[in-house]
Amino acid sequence: MNTTSHIADLFKNKYSLLSFDVAQISISREKILRGLGMQLHDADEYLLDLIEQSVSVAKEMLDAKGGYIVTDEFSINIDSHTIEIQGMMFDTHKQVTLLLKKSECLIIFACTIGDEIEKESKRQMALGNALEGYIFDLIGSEFAECVAEQIHNEIETKVAKKDLKVSNRYSPGYCNWPVSDQHKLFSVLDTANCGIKLTHSSLMMPVKSVSGLLGIGKDLRRVKYKCDICTDKNCIMRKK
Amino acid sequence: MDKNELLTKLAECVEFGKVNKAAPYPPTMKGQDGADELTKQALEIGIKPVDILNDALIFAMDKVGEKFTQKKIFVPQMLISAKAMNVAMEHLKPFFQSGEVKRKGKFIIGTVSGDLHDIGKNLVAMIVEGAGWEVIDLGVDVDAAKFIVAINENPDAVVGLSALLTTTMPNMQKIAAEIKSQFPDVKLVIGGAPVNDEFRDEIGADGYSPDPQSAVAYLNALVA
Ligand code: B12
Numbered sequence: 222m223n224t225t226s227h228i229a230d231l232f233k234n235k236y237s238l239l240s241f242d243v244a245q246i247s248i249s250r251e252k253i254l255r256g257l258g259m260q261l262h263d264a265d266e267y268l269l270d271l272i273e274q275s276v277s278v279a280k281e282m283l284d285a286k287g288g289y290i291v292t293d294e295f296s297i298n299i300d301s302h303t304i305e306i307q308g309m310m311f312d313t314h315k316q317v318t319l320l321l322k323k324s325e326c327l328i329i330f331a332c333t334i335g336d337e338i339e340k341e342s343k344r345q346m347a348l349g350n351a352l353e354g355y356i357f358d359l360i361g362s363e364f365a366e367c368v369a370e371q372i373h374n375e376i377e378t379k380v381a382k383k384d385l386k387v388s389n390r391y392s393p394g395y396c397n398w399p400v401s402d403q404h405k406l407f408s409v410l411d412t413a414n415c416g417i418k419l420t421h422s423s424l425m426m427p428v429k430s431v432s433g434l435l436g437i438g439k440d441l442r443r444v445k446y447k448c449d450i451c452t453d454k455n456c457i458m459r460k461k
Numbered sequence: 462m463d464k465n466e467l468l469t470k471l472a473e474c475v476e477f478g479k480v481n482k483a484a485p486y487p488p489t490m491k492g493q494d495g496a497d498e499l500t501k502q503a504l505e506i507g508i509k510p511v512d513i514l515n516d517a518l519i520f521a522m523d524k525v526g527e528k529f530t531q532k533k534i535f536v537p538q539m540l541i542s543a544k545a546m547n548v549a550m551e552h553l554k555p556f557f558q559s560g561e562v563k564r565k566g567k568f569i570i571g572t573v574s575g576d577l578h579d580i581g582k583n584l585v586a587m588i589v590e591g592a593g594w595e596v597i598d599l600g601v602d603v604d605a606a607k608f609i610v611a612i613n614e615n616p617d618a619v620v621g622l623s624a625l626l627t628t629t630m631p632n633m634q635k636i637a638a639e640i641k642s643q644f645p646d647v648k649l650v651i652g653g654a655p656v657n658d659e660f661r662d663e664i665g666a667d668g669y670s671p672d673p674q675s676a677v678a679y680l681n682a683l684v685a
Contacts, residue, residue: 257536263535267485267487267488346580350544351540352536352541355584400626422576422628428577
């Protein structure tokens with residue numbers, strides 16, 4: 222048996238759709254504060270209460286879904302900085318291509334938290350409550366990241382049973398990988414798209430959605446994301 | 462309360478974000494009248510709307526902006542102050558409409574076609590409005606034609622374009638070109654996560670601001 226079918230054995234179906242247990246999804250107030258340009262010691266009780274209340278309201282609005290496919294039909298081309306997946310050429314660029322080169326299987330995923338939190342954010346903004354609206358938006362973003370993290374964790378746990386590792390996850394639109402490749406990604410994902418729609422300009426709807434790619438293999442590593450490798454100096458999530 | 466006392470109190474409400482009497486924030490001003498009530502009272506005792514605007518509201522927002530730049534306050538306080546300011550401005554609306562009071566200028570803003578992001582644009586709109594500008598918000602997915610109609614109606618306005626994805630930056634470029642070809646004198650300012658000053662230069666826009674505060678600084682400099 223070759224390695225890749227060995228990995229594929231771990232996944233019952235080529236496509237997997239996941240739904241999430243809300244109780245498992247938690248976010249730290251520090252993350253929300255960072256989006257507001259603050260650290261914990263900058264915040265007063267009023268703000269901390271507001272964040273806490275908003276998080277519990279938002280939790281009730283979560284409609285988290287995720288889907289992924291696992292494939293061994295791919296080839297990684299280090300010279301042209303591309304990855305071909307099921308006949309589709311992805312312009313993944315140097316960094317992502319190199320980091321995935323030891324993959325034995327690839328996972329392509331997308332996930333979303335639904336659009337209720339986004340609607341609540343817009344409703345608050347329309348009422349003139351910009352702070353409340355912005356906090357809901359930040360919570361939505363954080364939940365979306367959280368859901369992506371859970372998919373990643375689930376796959377990591379699954380493959381660990383066969384002594385395999387996962388890489389970090391990479392998304393179109395980051396590390397010079399053009400966001401327009403979203404169209405190819407969604408065509409590979411096919412029915413595992415969990416209802417996310419892609420606009421002509423590659424925007425996923427609901428907005429609070431994340432898509433990406435990760436590798437599985439013996440010689441891969443998942444490392445903590447570090448801000449210093451990113452060039453986005455204005456990023457609201459940048460650790461100061 | 463005499464005129465000066467009232468204006469000082471109103472300015473405090475805006476500076477510290479006391480929106481109205483019922484508002485729980487800030488806890489130290491609990492149960493007191495807020496920007497809403499005090500603006501009404503100020504008009505009732507005959508204070509001129511222009512004095513309310515300049516000596517209390519804009520005066521306070523300038524202080525807020527200054528404190529924000531000095532990192533003495535953060536985004537939340539800034540947004541609460543802007544809300545207090547905008548609630549007060551509601552009472553002044555009739556005087557803006559009659560032309561008795563003038564704002565600093567007009568600012569048309571929209572997220573460019575193909576892009577549906579609005580949180581960043583909305584924050585900019587709110588803070589710019591709070592700084593004493595009339596804001597005409599065209600919403601999201603706005604094409605060149607819609608911007609042109611708005612500029613035709615408000616030829617002296619400054620125009621702001623927002624985009625959050627690299628895929629919609631070409632649309633920003635097209636819209637900028639179209640606006641500039643029809644209205645070469647209209648000032649264009651751009652913003653949004655993927656754009657920068659280099660891109661501004663490339664598309665012939667006049668200003669780039671990474672955040673609402675620098676957008677206000679840019680706009681205020683135009684009318685200074
Ligand atoms: C939070 C976040 C997310 C969240 C929520 C996203 C959302 N759209 O709501 C999640 C995790 C879901 C996400 C997903 C994705 N994201 Co994202 N995300 C971010 C992040 C970290 C913050 C964005 C944010 O909400 N900021 C807060 C708001 C208030 O800021 P803002 O909109 O930028 O507006 C401020 C300024 O820009 C300015 N401004 C805005 N407009 C205007 C207009 C004028 C006239 C002026 C003067 C100023 C101005 O003032 C505003 C207030 O301060 C940014 C990185 C960053 N640099 O900020 C990336 C970023 C936006 N994401 C990016 C990408 C690529 C993605 C994904 C495509 C990744 C993927 N494949 O899954 C998806 C796309 C989602 C979709 N629906 O299609 C890229 C987009 C650029 C690109 N390459 O196209 C960014 C810039 C990261 C990067 N450096 O590459 N993302």
